[in-house]
Amino acid sequence: xxxxxIVFDEVYKILxxxxxxxxxxxxxxxxxxxxxxxxxxxxxxxVVGPFGLLQSLADALKYIFKEMIIPxxxxxxxxxxxxxxxxxxxxxxxxxxxxxxxxxxxxxxVGILYLFAVSSxxxxxxxMGGWASNSKYPFxxxxxxxxxxxxxxxxxxxxxxxxxxxxGSLNLNDIVIAQQNVWFVIPLFPMFVIFFISALAETNRxxxxxxxxxxxxxxxxxxxxxxxxxxxxxxxxxxxxxxxxAMGAILFLGGWLSPIExxxxxxxxxxxxxxxxxxxxxxxxALVKAIVPxxxxxxxxxxxxxxxxxxxxxxxxxxASYLFYFNLLPVS
Amino acid sequence: xxxxxxxxxxxxxxxxxxxxxxxxxxxxxxxxxxxxxDFISISCLFIMIGAEFLxxxxxxxxxxxxxxxxxxxxxxxxVAQQKNQWFAAKDSSKHIPIGLIISTLIFVEIIIVIxxxxxxxxxxxxNSSLSQTSVSxxxxxxxxxxxxxxxxxxxxxxxxxxxxxxxxxLTFRQRSGVKRQSYIKQISRERAEGVEVLEVQxxxxxxxxx
Numbered sequence: 153x154x155x156x157x158i159v160f161d162e163v164y165k166i167l168x169x170x171x172x173x174x175x176x177x178x179x180x181x182x183x184x185x186x187x188x189x190x191x192x193x194x195x196x197x198x199v200v201g202p203f204g205l206l207q208s209l210a211d212a213l214k215y216i217f218k219e220m221i222i223p224x225x226x227x228x229x230x231x232x233x234x235x236x237x238x239x240x241x242x243x244x245x246x247x248x249x250x251x252x253x254x255x256x257x258x259x260x261x262v263g264i265l266y267l268f269a270v271s272s273x274x275x276x277x278x279x280m281g282g283w284a285s286n287s288k289y290p291f292x293x294x295x296x297x298x299x300x301x302x303x304x305x306x307x308x309x310x311x312x313x314x315x316x317x318x319x320g321s322l323n324l325n326d327i328v329i330a331q332q333n334v335w336f337v338i339p340l341f342p343m344f345v346i347f348f349i350s351a352l353a354e355t356n357r358x359x360x361x362x363x364x365x366x367x368x369x370x371x372x373x374x375x376x377x378x379x380x381x382x383x384x385x386x387x388x389x390x391x392x393x394x395x396x397x398a399m400g401a402i403l404f405l406g407g408w409l410s411p412i413e414x415x416x417x418x419x420x421x422x423x424x425x426x427x428x429x430x431x432x433x434x435x436x437x438a439l440v441k442a443i444v445p446x447x448x449x450x451x452x453x454x455x456x457x458x459x460x461x462x463x464x465x466x467x468x469x470x471x472a473s474y475l476f477y478f479n480l481l482p483v484s
Numbered sequence: 485x486x487x488x489x490x491x492x493x494x495x496x497x498x499x500x501x502x503x504x505x506x507x508x509x510x511x512x513x514x515x516x517x518x519x520x521x522d523f524i525s526i527s528c529l530f531i532m533i534g535a536e537f538l539x540x541x542x543x544x545x546x547x548x549x550x551x552x553x554x555x556x557x558x559x560x561x562x563v564a565q566q567k568n569q570w571f572a573a574k575d576s577s578k579h580i581p582i583g584l585i586i587s588t589l590i591f592v593e594i595i596i597v598i599x600x601x602x603x604x605x606x607x608x609x610x611n612s613s614l615s616q617t618s619v620s621x622x623x624x625x626x627x628x629x630x631x632x633x634x635x636x637x638x639x640x641x642x643x644x645x646x647x648x649x650x651x652x653x654l655t656f657r658q659r660s661g662v663k664r665q666s667y668i669k670q671i672s673r674e675r676a677e678g679v680e681v682l683e684v685q686x687x688x689x690x691x692x693x694x
Contacts, residue, residue, distance in 0.1 A: 155487070230517070261620045265540035272548030276520070279552070283513060283559055291559075298556050302549060309544075322622055 166247075169257055173246055177390045178208035184390075184438045191442035215383035223285060223376050230284035235377065235384035238277030242391035245270040249398050250325045252408045252422030263324035264312060267399055271308075271354060274392055275301040278356075278363060281385070282373035293372025296449065297356060297363030303456035304353040310464040311347045314340055315403050317471050320482025328407030330482070337404040343467055344404045346460050348436065351396040353456065355389065357437060359444040360452055393437060394430060401429035492532060499525040512558050520551045537621040 182197060182205060189196025197207035222228055248263040250256040260266060275298055282294020316322065318339070319330040337344045353360040364372030374385050401407060406429075408422030447455070475481045498521065505518040523546045530539035629637050682690050 227511075227513075260536065262536045262540050262622065265537070265544065269540050269543035269548060272544055275548075275552055279555055279559075280517075283555075295556065295559070298552055302552055305548065321620075 165257055169246055170243060173243065173391065173394070174387070177387055177394060178212065179205070180394060180434060181208045181211075181386075181390055183434070184441070187435065187438035188442045191439065212383060215380055218379040220379035220381055221376075223287070225286045226376065227284040227286065230280050231376075232381070234277050234281035234284060235381045235388065237280060238274065238388035239384045239391070241270055241273050241277065242388040242395065245395050246391075246398075248324055249395075249402070249426075250328060250407060251426055253325060253329075255423060256325065259323070259325060262322045264316070264322050264327065264403075267324075267395075268305075268309060268312060271392070271395065271399075272301075272305050274354075277385070277388065278373045281377065285373070285376040287376055289370045290373045290375045293363040293369045293375075296369075297373065300356070300360065300362060300452060300456075301354055303453060304350045304460075307346060307456060307460040307464050308350045308354060310461065310468060311343050311350070312403070313468055314343050314464065314471050317468070317475060318482070324402055324407070328402060328409060331406040331409060332413075335404065335406040335409075340404065340467075340471070343464065344400070346464055347400055347404065348433070350456075350460060351400060352437065352440060353452065355393045355396050357393065358441040359447050361446065362449055362452060394434065397430045397433035397437065398426070400433050401426060405429045405433075488532070492529070495525045495528045495532070498522075499529065513555070516551065516555045516558050519554070520547055523547045523551065535621065537625055 185207070186196040186198075186204070196204065198204040200206045200210045222231060245267055247257045248260060248266050250259070250263075278297045278301075279294045282290040282292075282297075285291070315327065315336055318336060319327045321327065321330075352358075356363050363369075364374065369375070374382055377385060406425075408426045410417040410420060410422075410425050502518040502521040502525065506515045506522065509515050509518060523542065527539040527542040527547070530536075530542060684690055
């Protein structure tokens, strides 16, 4: 009985986290399309519901009732597994995101490593989908994304090291609390910019959406997918984007801390601040999609390996020397 | 404790079965996927014994980077058919005795090594005290690696660097006839050298030099 109680308690907590995440993913898709449309002087989805808010629900219904087509020459098990992997990986990462000092599903010691590991596993959904489709365009998309995501993970890893040098702990709550005096976006501003651009590349967003560049590869790795499986890829992708925004908010924008530690601001719960910061970062993501043309593939690789990696490595040395010289290293 | 045991046996059974499937599955790409499953379940086992840092690093390095490149290469080589043929070929029975001899040798060697292994009597005390201390896994690893074993650590880093440079040097070749783009040249081009306005006289045409 005691076991069952614990299990029910955990399931309740998980549902309380996942359902809002999924709903907000649907809303964020709408927001993305709206911002994109406004930048281009269009209206965007504005018919279903007030301001078109229910557009994503209508889309989801359409996807559910569409037929799932599995190509006869595909590798069926892996073909079906691919969207499941994408979706699962995008959702399990939310377990360690702290919404306030106490509101966190799993407050583990290696939280940031867990986030990094899960986001680096995200490439498998794409490779599996691309390979199992047994078709040229999906395969090309999968290979592109494998190279792209592995390259940009390296620079994200080095950027995380920069932050960890200032914190002295891998726990996400400790990272947030370490920013009580000043958010890391101020002393580590160049790293924030590089993190943002790398996050764009890591989530295959424009201008780095080469794995699904529709002008060249039809729809990249998801060409052969239809119905609910396509919708799962799509949900997973946006959940990953939200996750990257959350990671940026925690690493650089002070997570659930309020911007000013004064009376009216401290009344607002930490979760609200975190959501606002995530939304701010997502707004930037959406803007970039609307205003920047797509990169060429060799430029993308050059940017990752020849610009971001050396620059962030040099910045690690700088941060470490600064902290060491002024005796600011967080030694416990 | 029951839940712990259930999780332990689940992960270890998945690890062993997927390790067997790596060699047994006929499709090479499936083998790599089983290898990835093996890595993941082993990192779960690491986390279960309290080595959370090792488990995460295992996920990041092996699953997130090494196995992706593996998969990359295997998919590009298209060896799926080859492996199939190897198994189906009639003379494949020739390889079995050699394989058996080598694997028995390795097995015996492992038995000898593990048989000579002596546990320190205080190992189990250390093991149980580890979970009670407040010092985190990462912290204690860092403290040992960068103080007592700093030279070994640096040397292993150097060996990896040398291996990396060696691999790059071996595969690097200068191809001729490749048109390279210099970004500095492209950006620093100005209107004066790019565009030329000519007065074209009728019936004469313009000479364009390239």
